[in-house]
Amino acid sequence: MTIENDVLVSENQLTAFSTQILKNIGVPSNDAEIVVKNLIEADLRGVYSHGVVRFPIYVKRILDGGTNPKARMSILRETRTTAVIDGDNGLGHLVGVQAMQLAIEKAAEGDCVFVAVKNSNHFGAAAYYTEMAARHNMIGFSFTIGAINHMTPWGGAEAMLGNNPFSVAFPTREDFPVVLDMACSIAARGKIIVAAKEGKPIPNDWATGPDGLPTTDAVEALKGFVTPLGGPKGYALTLTVGLLSTMLSGAFFGSDVGDLYEETSTAQNSGHLFGVLPVSSFDEIENYLSRMDKAMADMRNAKKATGIERIYLPGEREHLSLLKSRKEGIPLGQALFKELVALGEKHHLSLEKIG
Amino acid sequence: MTIENDVLVSENQLTAFSTQILKNIGVPSNDAEIVVKNLIEADLRGVYSHGVVRFPIYVKRILDGGTNPKARMSILRETRTTAVIDGDNGLGHLVGVQAMQLAIEKAAEGDCVFVAVKNSNHFGAAAYYTEMAARHNMIGFSFTIGAINHMTPWGGAEAMLGNNPFSVAFPTREDFPVVLDMACSIAARGKIIVAAKEGKPIPNDWATGPDGLPTTDAVEALKGFVTPLGGPKGYALTLTVGLLSTMLSGAFFGSDVGDLYEETSTAQNSGHLFGVLPVSSFDEIENYLSRMDKAMADMRNAKKATGIERIYLPGEREHLSLLKSRKEGIPLGQALFKELVALGEKHHLSLEKIG
Numbered sequence: 001m002t003i004e005n006d007v008l009v010s011e012n013q014l015t016a017f018s019t020q021i022l023k024n025i026g027v028p029s030n031d032a033e034i035v036v037k038n039l040i041e042a043d044l045r046g047v048y049s050h051g052v053v054r055f056p057i058y059v060k061r062i063l064d065g066g067t068n069p070k071a072r073m074s075i076l077r078e079t080r081t082t083a084v085i086d087g088d089n090g091l092g093h094l095v096g097v098q099a100m101q102l103a104i105e106k107a108a109e110g111d112c113v114f115v116a117v118k119n120s121n122h123f124g125a126a127a128y129y130t131e132m133a134a135r136h137n138m139i140g141f142s143f144t145i146g147a148i149n150h151m152t153p154w155g156g157a158e159a160m161l162g163n164n165p166f167s168v169a170f171p172t173r174e175d176f177p178v179v180l181d182m183a184c185s186i187a188a189r190g191k192i193i194v195a196a197k198e199g200k201p202i203p204n205d206w207a208t209g210p211d212g213l214p215t216t217d218a219v220e221a222l223k224g225f226v227t228p229l230g231g232p233k234g235y236a237l238t239l240t241v242g243l244l245s246t247m248l249s250g251a252f253f254g255s256d257v258g259d260l261y262e263e264t265s266t267a268q269n270s271g272h273l274f275g276v277l278p279v280s281s282f283d284e285i286e287n288y289l290s291r292m293d294k295a296m297a298d299m300r301n302a303k304k305a306t307g308i309e310r311i312y313l314p315g316e317r318e319h320l321s322l323l324k325s326r327k328e329g330i331p332l333g334q335a336l337f338k339e340l341v342a343l344g345e346k347h348h349l350s351l352e353k354i355g
Numbered sequence: 356m357t358i359e360n361d362v363l364v365s366e367n368q369l370t371a372f373s374t375q376i377l378k379n380i381g382v383p384s385n386d387a388e389i390v391v392k393n394l395i396e397a398d399l400r401g402v403y404s405h406g407v408v409r410f411p412i413y414v415k416r417i418l419d420g421g422t423n424p425k426a427r428m429s430i431l432r433e434t435r436t437t438a439v440i441d442g443d444n445g446l447g448h449l450v451g452v453q454a455m456q457l458a459i460e461k462a463a464e465g466d467c468v469f470v471a472v473k474n475s476n477h478f479g480a481a482a483y484y485t486e487m488a489a490r491h492n493m494i495g496f497s498f499t500i501g502a503i504n505h506m507t508p509w510g511g512a513e514a515m516l517g518n519n520p521f522s523v524a525f526p527t528r529e530d531f532p533v534v535l536d537m538a539c540s541i542a543a544r545g546k547i548i549v550a551a552k553e554g555k556p557i558p559n560d561w562a563t564g565p566d567g568l569p570t571t572d573a574v575e576a577l578k579g580f581v582t583p584l585g586g587p588k589g590y591a592l593t594l595t596v597g598l599l600s601t602m603l604s605g606a607f608f609g610s611d612v613g614d615l616y617e618e619t620s621t622a623q624n625s626g627h628l629f630g631v632l633p634v635s636s637f638d639e640i641e642n643y644l645s646r647m648d649k650a651m652a653d654m655r656n657a658k659k660a661t662g663i664e665r666i667y668l669p670g671e672r673e674h675l676s677l678l679k680s681r682k683e684g685i686p687l688g689q690a691l692f693k694e695l696v697a698l699g700e701k702h703h704l705s706l707e708k709i710g
Contacts, residue, residue: 081436081466082636111436112467112630116637139599153666158658168595170602180595182588212660229585233537236669239654240523240535244494247525247646248637254653275467281437282471282603291602298609299594303513305567311508314591 008329026069046321092123130169134177141275147260157212179315184238363684381424401676447478485524489532496630502615512567534670539593
């Protein structure tokens with residue numbers, strides 16, 4: 001994914017830089033460390049859409065009063081296998097880690113546990129949380145509601161749904177879990193923005209115009225809506241992920257959802273749902289892990305399509321990216337690098353390129 | 356979905372007919388009733404791909420020794436929130452109902468419960484099970500492994516994955532739950548079969564040929580593989596659903612999966628996973644139901660795309676189909692009707708058209 005004019009920065013420096021800025025704007029030191037570790041892992045894994053590219057808006061929301069830098073999560077309701085958390089309008093990365101941590105702790109005796117969250121914010125990459133569970137030999141689930149409505153109900157012409165992401169992770173014997181992390185649109189909205197800037201048409205299944213009908217005009221598409229995967233299937237899927245993320249806790253859904261970027265002084269009341277299934281309650285862990293070994297080998301050893309050299313498991317490319325970026329540095333686009341440098345200047349902090 | 360030359364048959368007669376045939380080939384009366392109710396509900400709901408169109412193969416598998424007509428499910432392992440079931444190679448519809456029933460019973464005190472299943476068979480429509488949970492004010496999950504491998508790992512050219520279906524259902528105040536029920540391919544394989552018969556090309560994103568590369572030639576596509584929704588996303592999704600359905604119980608996955616239609620004398624060792632989240636453990640049920648009311652209204656009241664008169668919730672069309680077919684009869688294609696009539700003749704049973 002590294003392109004020629006990307007800038008490389010070191011994980012350590014980017015971490016120290018981002019953590020210090022959060023501390024400067026009122027986030028307690030320990031909380032800032034949790035948030036930044038989560039955020040930068042997305043960049044390390046090559047999931048740049050959910051990494052430091054979002055950092056400036058998180059900072060702006062705190063400064064504008066939309067997000068609470070000193071949030072203290074509370075448990076609103078709890079049974080031995082469930083909990084509902086009020087995130088106190090804290091940074092979603094912090095709330096999410098605390099909620100998944102609670103699910104893992106509650107599952108220590110082998111129970112299936114689900115934790116619903118309200119009053120949270122954009123939590124970054126959904127895989128971060130399920131990987132926490134996988135490290136405890138639990139299958140992990142995470143669901144969240146998108147922080148902007150960009151999608152319509154099927155047949156609609158009004159943004160009532162987020163492009164809602166979810167993740168499932170499976171423990172393995174290897175040094176990474178098999179992990180699904182996906183949202184529900186055919187193409188990321190960012191790709192449509194690029195086409196519009198370049199005056200190029202887009203495939204007719206990427207988006208609909210403001211009338212709700214498919215368009216190849218990228219400018220019209222930006223006034224319209226991103227198209228769900230598989231049409232009505234993707235609508236049903238993003239609705240399902242959205243309902244899982246909000247209905248059990250009372251987080252905002254549908255017409256109540258604000259805009260991450262536009263409404264920066266208003267709490268988003270984002271919702272999430274985290275779940276864990278401890279493997280050892282179903283079978284000896286070694287039996288399960290041997291089955292996973294065989295399943296992974298089946299995928300990798302399948303006959304390759306013409307021109308393909310290697311088949312990857314979900315999460316494997318991201319793991320390889322992490323190993324590489326940890327060693328060589330994290331690639332940032334020039335524009336993002338400049339934006340971060342400018343942000344740093346306000347805090348008398350510098351950010352250096354590697355080499 | 357009714358087309359001009361479809362035949363209408365009554366729910367009651369189709370039920371009595373199918374139940375008697377199962378009893379004739381050794382299925383205990385009570386079990387046969389459970390299976391047929393499940394099977395015919397798919398037809399009533401308009402999900403014809405999972406209704407009596409599959410009945411002849413279920414019968415053949417019992418006669419050929421591939422499925423056990425007198426199966427007795429057993430619990431291999433159990434905790435207060437988990438169970439692993441051995442389906443004794445019984446009809447999947449029966450095993451599935453018993454497994455979801457167990458999950459619901461175990462959740463009576465408010466726990467999140469997951470039940471994994473091995474030694475089962477094709478279980479029909481995934482929504483049947485999650486709707487059982489929704490009727491108990493629980494969010495229901497079901498996952499199953501497809502009974503034939505038709506999909507490749509992304510970049511592969513060998514069928515190692517089923518088009519694995521899953522369902523999530525949400526209780527509502529209306530007379531149907533909001534229910535997602537989907538598999539992971541762009542187009543059903545049946546559509547490719549139709550195009551091949553008619554000598555027509557197919558869109559280039561429906562399937563790949565035997566070389567694993569996209570094709571518009573329907574005949575080549577049938578020698579190849581169905582394409583997952585959203586490319587690598589759909590691969591990761593069908594892999595995830597398959598792993599959830601098999602890894603916790605030891606059901607067959609990947610290279611071990613046989614063919615529902617071709618290997619009729621061999622046990623399939625199909626796997627499923629069922630889960631329930633009791634709503635009242637998270638919030639007062641009335642609060643949750645009011646939120647669902649509002650969410651459903653948000654979808655329905657969204658501005659419509661040009662030419663669209665009504666927006667449906669997932670599961671709503673199926674519910675309307677059920678009401679209609681219960682009153683007017685179930686539409687069956689001519690070829691399927693003839694196949695069932697011929698099957699009936701072997702059992703001295705008749706099947707009549709309505710009107």
